[in-house]
Amino acid sequence: xxxxxxxxxxxxxxxxxxxxxxxxxxxxxxxxxxxxxxxxxxxxxxxxxxxxxxxxxxxxxxxxxxxxxxxxxxxxxxxxxxxxxxxxxxxxxxxxxxxxxxxxxxxxxxxxxxxxxxxxxxxxxxxxxxxxxxxxxxxxxxxxxxxxxxxxxxxxxxxxxxxxxxxxxxxxxxxxxxxxxxxxxxxxxxxx
Amino acid sequence: xxxxxxxxxxxxxxxxxxxxxxxxxxxxxxxxxxxxxxxxxxxxxxxxxxxxxxxxxxxxxxxxxxxxxxxxxxxxxxxxxxxxxxxxxxxxxxxxxxxxxxxxxxxxxxxxxxxxxxxxxxxxxxxxxxxxxxxxxxxxxxxxxxxxxxxxxxxxxxxxxxxxxxxxxxxxxxxxxxxxxxxxxxxxxxxx
DNA sequence: CTTATTTGATAACAAATGTTATCGTCTACC
DNA sequence: GGTAGACGATAACATTTGTTATCAAATAAG
Numbered sequence: 001x002x003x004x005x006x007x008x009x010x011x012x013x014x015x016x017x018x019x020x021x022x023x024x025x026x027x028x029x030x031x032x033x034x035x036x037x038x039x040x041x042x043x044x045x046x047x048x049x050x051x052x053x054x055x056x057x058x059x060x061x062x063x064x065x066x067x068x069x070x071x072x073x074x075x076x077x078x079x080x081x082x083x084x085x086x087x088x089x090x091x092x093x094x095x096x097x098x099x100x101x102x103x104x105x106x107x108x109x110x111x112x113x114x115x116x117x118x119x120x121x122x123x124x125x126x127x128x129x130x131x132x133x134x135x136x137x138x139x140x141x142x143x144x145x146x147x148x149x150x151x152x153x154x155x156x157x158x159x160x161x162x163x164x165x166x167x168x169x170x171x172x173x174x175x176x177x178x179x180x181x182x183x184x185x186x187x188x189x190x191x192x
Numbered sequence: 193x194x195x196x197x198x199x200x201x202x203x204x205x206x207x208x209x210x211x212x213x214x215x216x217x218x219x220x221x222x223x224x225x226x227x228x229x230x231x232x233x234x235x236x237x238x239x240x241x242x243x244x245x246x247x248x249x250x251x252x253x254x255x256x257x258x259x260x261x262x263x264x265x266x267x268x269x270x271x272x273x274x275x276x277x278x279x280x281x282x283x284x285x286x287x288x289x290x291x292x293x294x295x296x297x298x299x300x301x302x303x304x305x306x307x308x309x310x311x312x313x314x315x316x317x318x319x320x321x322x323x324x325x326x327x328x329x330x331x332x333x334x335x336x337x338x339x340x341x342x343x344x345x346x347x348x349x350x351x352x353x354x355x356x357x358x359x360x361x362x363x364x365x366x367x368x369x370x371x372x373x374x375x376x377x378x379x380x381x382x383x384x
Numbered sequence: 385c386t387t388a389t390t391t392g393a394t395a396a397c398a399a400a401t402g403t404t405a406t407c408g409t410c411t412a413c414c
Numbered sequence: 415g416g417t418a419g420a421c422g423a424t425a426a427c428a429t430t431t432g433t434t435a436t437c438a439a440a441t442a443a444g
Binding site: 174 | 250255326330331333334335
């Protein structure tokens with residue numbers, strides 16, 4: 001699982017192994033809640049196999065804000081970083097194989113590597129990039145119609161359209177499942 | 193104009209005056225465009241008197257993303273910081289008295305004060321805060337109805353409701369002017 | 385293999401929102 | 415003081431989207 005990243009980090013083999021050993025492998029079924037709303041996040045997950053969604057409760061309906069797939073790391077960033085109660089739920093969609101690392105170990109590693117400016121910059125960049133992605137998603141709610149958002153999703157994140165059940169996609173696009181069905185059927189008819 | 197901030201900065205009088213002298217006072221009528229869409233931002237503005245909106249063109253209709261009032265600083269942050277073409281237009285709403293400072297002078301000052309960690313942190317915090325505000329605004333588009341957004345606006349930013357023409361508020365809330373009128377009239381009737 | 389659950393499509397109706405047009409008021413400017 | 419333009423309210427109608435209900439297909443669990 002981790003060997004593929006080995007050459008990206010300037011650590012001694014000893015350090016590398018020490019860090020790898022902080023991770024714990026688990027297998028969970030579909031629809032496993034990894035972090036409840038209101039809970040304080042203590043674990044960061046990396047996906048070996050499977051798929052996770054992050055959502056929050058909005059007047060009884062769930063609104064999906066992000067999807068994650070293989071090799072991505074997942075947490076309620078605000079809750080994990082600042083140890084606030086999480087505003088979101090983290091939940092598997094498919095049966096998944098995950099590796100988790102505790103907040104304590106992450107802090108320890110971050111402390112140890114903070115002298116390596118190359119890594120620090122990469123980390124800050126990662127956080128920024130995620131923030132930008134988030135912004136872009138929100139932005140599209142204001143700018144684009146649901147139909148346009150769906151077309152963009154097909155183009156830019158085909159994995160989501162292919163692997164995720166449609167009602168989660170509807171909740172990600174901010175429309176009802178019925179309306180997403182309508183959108184799809186209109187698109188098909190337009191092509192004819 | 194600047195004396196009110198004097199005690200917030202740990203500079204010698206000499207440095208303070210040098211920095212103050214980087215600012216240029218201008219008076220402009222209402223609806224003056226301070227930064228065009230696509231232009232690279234070279235000036236940061238501080239408002240002594242008046243009111244500014246930042247908006248972008250979305251399929252021919254303008255969509256206001258932010259309002260600024262007295263004592264706030266205004267720029268297309270992305271364009272000013274990274275010298276990209278601006279995605280937004282910066283435009284006065286009322287006749288305004290502004291102070292501007294050039295990108296060059298800002299860079300010079302930032303370079304000089306980067307050794308003062310207190311100031312650096314305050315600056316980073318400011319940027320973060322603005323990003324959070326932005327996020328919060330976007331978020332409300334997904335979570336809340338236009339009516340709810342309008343009620344929140346009255347509560348949290350009464351200045352906007354009081355000073356800004358209604359069609360700009362409609363464009364800020366993401367609804368047509370007609371619909372904002374409807375929302376207002378429904379609210380009035382409900383109170384009776 | 386059988387059954388329960390999940391998923392997705394569709395219809396019928398309701399509610400929200402946009403569009404266009406008209407009118408009245410207010411304000412800036414000559 | 416008169417006039418053009420900006421601003422806001424309202425009506426009538428169109429379009430988009432949500433809601434509820436029903437059915438069919440796919441999938442998972444026993």
